[in-house]
Amino acid sequence: MPAQPDRLFLDFQAALAGRYSLELELGRGGMGVVYLAREVRLDRPVAIKLLPPHHAGDERLRDRFLREARTAAKLSHPHIIPIFAVDEVNEFVFFAMAYVAGETLTERVRRRGPLAPSEAGRVLREVAWALAYAHSQGLVHRDVKPDNIMLEEASGRALVADFGIAGLVRGAAGLDGGEVIGTPEFMSPEQALGERVDARSDLYALGVVGYFALSGKLPFEAGKATEVLAKQITEPAPPLARVAAGVPRRLAHVIDRCLEKDPGDRPDTAEQLAAHLGIALEQRKELPVALRVFVANQTQVSEGPVVAAAFLLLIIAGLVMAVVDAARIQSRPSIWLFVATLVGGAVVAPAALIARQVRRLAGAGYSPQDLAQAFRVHLEEGRDARAFEHGRDPTVFERLMRILGLSGLVVAIATGVTLWLSVPWPYPAGLWGWFWPSVTIGLGSGLISVMRLQRRRDVASGF
Numbered sequence: 001m002p003a004q005p006d007r008l009f010l011d012f013q014a015a016l017a018g019r020y021s022l023e024l025e026l027g028r029g030g031m032g033v034v035y036l037a038r039e040v041r042l043d044r045p046v047a048i049k050l051l052p053p054h055h056a057g058d059e060r061l062r063d064r065f066l067r068e069a070r071t072a073a074k075l076s077h078p079h080i081i082p083i084f085a086v087d088e089v090n091e092f093v094f095f096a097m098a099y100v101a102g103e104t105l106t107e108r109v110r111r112r113g114p115l116a117p118s119e120a121g122r123v124l125r126e127v128a129w130a131l132a133y134a135h136s137q138g139l140v141h142r143d144v145k146p147d148n149i150m151l152e153e154a155s156g157r158a159l160v161a162d163f164g165i166a167g168l169v170r171g172a173a174g175l176d177g178g179e180v181i182g183t184p185e186f187m188s189p190e191q192a193l194g195e196r197v198d199a200r201s202d203l204y205a206l207g208v209v210g211y212f213a214l215s216g217k218l219p220f221e222a223g224k225a226t227e228v229l230a231k232q233i234t235e236p237a238p239p240l241a242r243v244a245a246g247v248p249r250r251l252a253h254v255i256d257r258c259l260e261k262d263p264g265d266r267p268d269t270a271e272q273l274a275a276h277l278g279i280a281l282e283q284r285k286e287l288p289v290a291l292r293v294f295v296a297n298q299t300q301v302s303e304g305p306v307v308a309a310a311f312l313l314l315i316i317a318g319l320v321m322a323v324v325d326a327a328r329i330q331s332r333p334s335i336w337l338f339v340a341t342l343v344g345g346a347v348v349a350p351a352a353l354i355a356r357q358v359r360r361l362a363g364a365g366y367s368p369q370d371l372a373q374a375f376r377v378h379l380e381e382g383r384d385a386r387a388f389e390h391g392r393d394p395t396v397f398e399r400l401m402r403i404l405g406l407s408g409l410v411v412a413i414a415t416g417v418t419l420w421l422s423v424p425w426p427y428p429a430g431l432w433g434w435f436w437p438s439v440t441i442g443l444g445s446g447l448i449s450v451m452r453l454q455r456r457r458d459v460a461s462g463f
Contacts, residue, residue, distance in 0.1 A: 132270035207258025
């Protein structure tokens, strides 16, 4: 912003004398200059957007600007910045709109980084509502981007600016030499080709806005506008989860769907998109206490207790076999008892306890579908935390546990078979020195590996 009013400021103020008092310049770009002003008669702050004088000289563009600005002025929606007046005075063509104290979505992300998923989802849904209303009035925005989304300072509410206006200024030339209206980084493929666009083009742009809000990055960037347009047309957008791992799966899926090249693969309407965003933002469904306790007991298990239980189970199984051997019943049944103790302690006993709890819940009137829903809600609620804690790819520790588990089990099976074949003769010397450590390492490492794998499936899989 210049320290001294420039010639354009002074000339424009002279033309507006008695109606508006210009206070300062808020910003400028290829599509115009925005001033903070005060409406004299109503004594209220307004923002005035002035069509650049060199564009105002184009009669076709001037008429189109006025026509669509007047159409946009008829919009009345909580998430659309209202236009108070559209006018032309001498060579100046402008419109006055409500002044919103706050910052653009671009400024917010640049200043504080990507939005939290809950905040980003809320902002996107509010913009989708605004788009749905405008589309119902026959108006396509054509330049949905973070610069045109204001975040109100007092409430955080998202408001969309420049309906039917922002895209009027010529952007980069299309690849076929035609005119392209909008901002290359946020254009749909059909818009980049200079083809006729509909409401689904705005949904593509909103998908790019969401991508930027959640990751701080754009799906397509290049040094030249034509290169960006070429990518919009020919390259699939990188999945959002790849650049922003902490974004909830459902929200990332909504954004990725908006970025489909074929308009038919995107949400059909902005209303539908808002509904999808609402589902993605859905708060945890309130579960009955009995179901919450059951699900928590079945899922909140850490590696430490599991390994300790595995060691205890091995000791018990060993004691059982030692008692049998002490009674000089050194035969195959002694090994069967060892295996039965392991299986019973690791599988049968826990399964029996779970079955008992399930029967109690069934007696209280809960169906299997209720239990399935409870697990879905619990896993969905904790997916973000697990993604942050465990990531989406195996760690070095997990790979090591997998190798140790497989190696231990292979050695345990080999020595177990040898012990089996050696009965009823005395056990071969040194086999127990291999058998017990290998079983312990294989069982403990295998359990940890399986638990980590299941957690990763909880992060990546859908229901």
